[in-house]
Amino acid sequence: MNQTLENAAIGEKRIQTVLSSGLTVVVIPRPGFHKTFATFATRYGSIDNAFHDPKTHDIITVPDGIAHFLEHKMFEKEGGGDAFDDFARLGASSNAYTDYTSTTFLFQTTSHVKENLTVLLDFVQSPYFTEANVNKEKGIIEQEIRMYLDMPGDRLHSNLMKALYVNHPVRIDIAGSVESIRTITPEDLYTCYQTFYHPSNMILLVIGDVDASEIIDWVRSNQEPKGYAFQGPVVAVYPEEPSTVHQKHVEKTMVVSMPLFVMGYKDAEVGLTGKALLHREITYGLMWQMLCGKSSGLFQELYREGLINDRFYARYGGSTTFGFSALGGETPDPEKLEARLVEGLVKAPLTQEDLDRAKRREMGEFIGLFQNPEELAYAYNSLFFRGIDIYDYMDTVQHVTLEDIQQARSTHLQEPQRAVSVIRPQNP
Structure with missing residues (x-):
């Protein structure tokens, strides 16, 4: 039916x-x-x-x-x-x-x-x-x-x-x-x-x-x-994973004109599905918009200092068994950018005005999905496989509070869960 x-x-x-x-x-x-x-x-x-x-x-x-x-x-x-x-x-x-x-x-x-x-x-x-x-x-x-x-x-x-x-x-x-x-x-x-x-x-x-x-x-x-008969859910097996990272810093030299930098934070809390997982993903996404979005104070400071360009990104991704944040881009000085981020991310103000602005942007981008069949299909399937109804998205965005954002920052941005990857230019 x-x-x-x-x-x-x-x-x-x-x-x-x-x-x-x-x-x-x-x-x-x-x-x-x-x-x-x-x-x-x-x-x-x-x-x-x-x-x-x-x-x-x-x-x-x-x-x-x-x-x-x-x-x-x-x-x-x-x-x-x-x-x-x-x-x-x-x-x-x-x-x-x-x-x-x-x-x-x-x-x-x-x-x-x-x-x-x-x-x-x-x-x-x-x-x-x-x-x-x-x-x-x-x-x-x-x-x-x-x-x-x-x-x-x-x-x-x-x-x-x-x-x-x-x-x-x-x-x-x-x-x-x-x-x-x-x-x-x-x-x-x-x-x-x-x-x-x-x-x-x-x-x-x-x-x-x-x-x-x-x-x-x-x-x-x-x-x-x-003639397919109904089959129950497939049960995959994953090894135990500690909350701490495997390696703090990894570098490689390649043919690039400027160093590439990405800093990651491993999500220590996994096992979520459905609305709880959706709330986690949206909360972290809003947090990164507020901390590192192009209108944020930290982004503007780093941009003026020449440590990042307009392709700098900060995002969260994951599923039921894993999750991580990644932020980075091109930079002339990976060490300085890392230090400035580590300091700035915990000190940057988180205000209700910034949250409201981030929510409006998030809801606008979500509504825009429905005008792009390819992006809509990708989003729909991704949410479906994690037990999430796409129609719950906007309501979940609206229910994220400033306290949720503050809690996310205090638990997620922890030093034992942080690692950095750098690609440096090869010597001529």
């Missing part, structure tokens, strides 16, 4: 249902939109390299980078060709991406929406792995990994995660390493696919000028013949 959910405050509605297989289908109507955007996503990311077998409940451990490898392999079809060709023939463009906690396949099109949905559902639900095509893919992904190793911004972030985390797999690059992917077998891929790509662990989201009931009926007619 289809369910219509509305948020009168922002004038939005969605139609959704859960099929007998457990697949969640969500349609967000966009009358007048030229393009339709669709995602088929699974709650399976790079950190999920140990998990309970759904049938035997034994713990299975797989090579690092396998979620990303599996995403690559899904497009290849038995008998030749790939799904990209099928989308192209129908006038659609397609892509996919893997992050720490999810894998997403997508297309956007101006026509043949139902036919493109069939392609999306069918190729993701028709895995084809052989020794030959897996070994071929290893060479392709090796090149991708080596490319990432040569990207200063990527190395900056990767080194920060390795510094912040001792055991948690979020410290491992999403693509894994050259050594880890070389050990991946077709059997590994099928094991992970059968565990995490079950419909009950997935969501199909369609955004565009479509009839929601027709879309849901079309998806149901595609899924019923496939």
Whole structure:
């Protein structure tokens, strides 16, 4: 039975249902939109390299980078060709991406929406792995990994995660390493696919000028013949992680014109889901706007001193099992910037006026999401997989108090939870 959910405050509605297989289908109507955007996503990311077998409940451990490898392999079809060709023939463009906690396949099109949905559902639900095509893919992904190793911004972030985390797999690059992917077998891929790509662990989201009931009926007619039985939740296994960081400071020299700097704070409180997790993320996001946003006193001081430029950022990210803040950018003097930040972040005033301004900006950006189908889909799926209803967002923003912000600063910005990553220019 289809369910219509509305948020009168922002004038939005969605139609959704859960099929007998457990697949969640969500349609967000966009009358007048030229393009339709669709995602088929699974709650399976790079950190999920140990998990309970759904049938035997034994713990299975797989090579690092396998979620990303599996995403690559899904497009290849038995008998030749790939799904990209099928989308192209129908006038659609397609892509996919893997992050720490999810894998997403997508297309956007101006026509043949139902036919493109069939392609999306069918190729993701028709895995084809052989020794030959897996070994071929290893060479392709090796090149991708080596490319990432040569990207200063990527190395900056990767080194920060390795510094912040001792055991948690979020410290491992999403693509894994050259050594880890070389050990991946077709059997590994099928094991992970059968565990995490079950419909009950997935969501199909369609955004565009479509009839929601027709879309849901079309998806149901595609899924019923496939005979999926409902499967319970997948239980991933994560190692114990101390609240303190693994390494206080890490540096690397690369071809850059100016040093790159990022300072991170590890979140010591994890395990949150749903509204509690949403409140945490919004509180920390508002805190960073107030402390380091472009209108803040600290940002203006650092900018005038030439320690940062207008690309300086400060943000919080995470999920149920991990969380961290990262702030940084280009700087001529990483040591001075670190010292000024450590001092300034704890001394900067936090006022109700600043909080109200940050809230208005946050709500404006959130409302703007609904005019960008791609960004909306990313946000919707990310929240969904963490047990968060997107319609709770604005209400949660409104209920964050100045005391919440002050408490966040006093608990999060602790020296034992802080690490720094720096990329310095190579000597000529």
